Amino acid sequence: MNAETFPLIPFLDLKAQQARLGPGLKARLDAVLAHGQYILGPEVRELEAKLADFCGAAHCVSVSSGTDALQIALMAENIGRGDAVFLPAFTYTATAEVPLLLGATPVFVDVDPRTFQIDLASLEARIKAVKQAGALKPRAIIGVDLFGQPADWIALTTIAALEGLFTLDDCAQSFGAAQDDVRLGKAADATATSFFPSKPLGAYGDGGALFTESAERAALYRSLRTHGEGTTRYEVLRTGMNGRLDTMQAAVLLAKLEVFETELARREEIARIYDAALKDVVEVPTRMPGTTSAWAVYSVLLPDEATRETAKAALAAAGIGHAVYYPRALHEQPAYRAAHDGTSLPVAEGLGQRILALPIHPDLSDEQAKRVAATLIQTLGR
Numbered sequence: 001m002n003a004e005t006f007p008l009i010p011f012l013d014l015k016a017q018q019a020r021l022g023p024g025l026k027a028r029l030d031a032v033l034a035h036g037q038y039i040l041g042p043e044v045r046e047l048e049a050k051l052a053d054f055c056g057a058a059h060c061v062s063v064s065s066g067t068d069a070l071q072i073a074l075m076a077e078n079i080g081r082g083d084a085v086f087l088p089a090f091t092y093t094a095t096a097e098v099p100l101l102l103g104a105t106p107v108f109v110d111v112d113p114r115t116f117q118i119d120l121a122s123l124e125a126r127i128k129a130v131k132q133a134g135a136l137k138p139r140a141i142i143g144v145d146l147f148g149q150p151a152d153w154i155a156l157t158t159i160a161a162l163e164g165l166f167t168l169d170d171c172a173q174s175f176g177a178a179q180d181d182v183r184l185g186k187a188a189d190a191t192a193t194s195f196f197p198s199k200p201l202g203a204y205g206d207g208g209a210l211f212t213e214s215a216e217r218a219a220l221y222r223s224l225r226t227h228g229e230g231t232t233r234y235e236v237l238r239t240g241m242n243g244r245l246d247t248m249q250a251a252v253l254l255a256k257l258e259v260f261e262t263e264l265a266r267r268e269e270i271a272r273i274y275d276a277a278l279k280d281v282v283e284v285p286t287r288m289p290g291t292t293s294a295w296a297v298y299s300v301l302l303p304d305e306a307t308r309e310t311a312k313a314a315l316a317a318a319g320i321g322h323a324v325y326y327p328r329a330l331h332e333q334p335a336y337r338a339a340h341d342g343t344s345l346p347v348a349e350g351l352g353q354r355i356l357a358l359p360i361h362p363d364l365s366d367e368q369a370k371r372v373a374a375t376l377i378q379t380l381g382r
C-alpha cells in the first residue's frame with residue numbers, strides 16, 4: 001500500500017466538512033456582514049441559547065477560547081496565589097497554564113491506565129498530601145473529559161463536596177458527550193468548552209463557552225469576559241479581560257450546530273469500525289459504562305515505543321494522518337517542572353511513548369477507516 005495508489009487519508013478534513021455544510025454557512029456569514037454587529041451581535045445570543053439547550057445547562061456564556069473559558073471560571077472563584085488546583089498530568093497544556101497564570105499552583109494528578117482520565121486514588125492522595133504540607137489551600141479540581149469521553153464526574157463531585165472544592169469540567173474535547181444520557185454541561189460547578197477548529201464542535205477560528213447552573217456565576221462570567229464591566233459599559237466592577245466570542249464565529253457555529261448530532265453519530269460509527277478491527281491487535285479505547293463519547297480523538301495504545309514508532313512510519317508511508325496526544329506529561333514539560341513537587345506519576349509518564357491517535361473526523365468513509373485499521377494490522381504483523 002502506498003500513497004500513490006491510494007488517496008491520502010487526512011487526520012482532519014475541514015474542507016470536506018465545509019462542502020457538506022452547503023449554502024447554510026454562507027447565509028449565516030452574509031447575515032453578519034449585512035448587520036455589521038461584529039461584537040456580541042444577535043448570533044452570539046442565539047448560539048448561547050442553543051448551546052445551553054443542547055446540553056441541558058441553565059446558562060451558557062460564550063467566550064474567546066477554551067483557555068479563556070477556564071481562566072474566567074477560575075477568576076470568578078478568586079483562585080490565585082496560595083491556592084492548589086488539582087488537575088490530571090496527562091492533558092492539553094491549557095489546563096495547567098491557566099491556574100499558573102492566575103498565580104495558583106497546579107497539583108498534577110496521575111491518570112487511569114485504561115481510560116486515561118484523572119485517577120481517583122491519586123487525586124485523594126494528592127489532596128491529602130497538600131493538606132498535610134499546609135503551604136497551599138486546596139481550592140479546585142479541574143476534571144478533563146479526555147479525548148471525548150466523560151471523566152468520572154459522580155466520583156469527582158463526591159470528593160470535591162467532601163473537601164469543599166470547586167469543580168471545573170474541562171470539556172474542551174468533549175462537548176456533546178454524555179453520561180447516562182445526560183450531556184456534559186452541568187456535571188460540575190462550571191463547564192468550559194472549546195470551539196478550536198479541530199474540536200468536535202469547531203469554529204473557523206478561536207472560540208469557547210462556559211456552562212453553569214448558577215445565575216450568579218453566569219453574570220460574573222459575562223462581566224469578566226468584558227473587562228469586568230457592570231450594568232453600564234463604562235462601570236468597571238472588577239479586573240476582567242477581553243474574552244468575548246466574535247459574531248462571525250457564532251455564525252459559523254450556528255451553521256455547524258445543525259449537523260452536530262449527525263457528526264457525533266458518525267464519529268461513533270467510525271469508533272466502532274476501529275474497535276471491531278483493532279481490538280485483538282492493540283489496546284483500543286476503554287468505554288466506561290453508561291457513557292457516550294464525542295470522539296475528539298481515537299487513541300490506541302501500542303505495546304512499547306519502538307512498536308509505536310513503526311506504526312507511525314507505516315501510516316505515514318500509506319499517506320494516513322495520525323498524531324500523538326500527548327508526547328509528554330505536563331509535569332515533565334520545561335514550563336511546568338518547577339511547579340511540580342517531584343511526586344512520580346507513573347501512568348502519565350508512560351503513556352506518551354505508547355499512544356497513537358488515528359483519524360476520526362465525520363467525513364471519513366467506512367472504507368477509509370478500514371484501510372487505516374488494515375495498515376496498522378499489517379504493520380504489527382497479526
Ligand SMILES: *Cc1c(COP(=O)(O)O)cnc(C)c1O
Pocket residue numbers: 065066067068091092094095144170172173193194195196206207208
Ligand atoms: C483544546 C483544549 C483546551 C483549550 O482550548 P482553546 O480553545 O484552544 O483555548 C483546553 N483544554 C483541553 C483539554 C483542550 O483539549
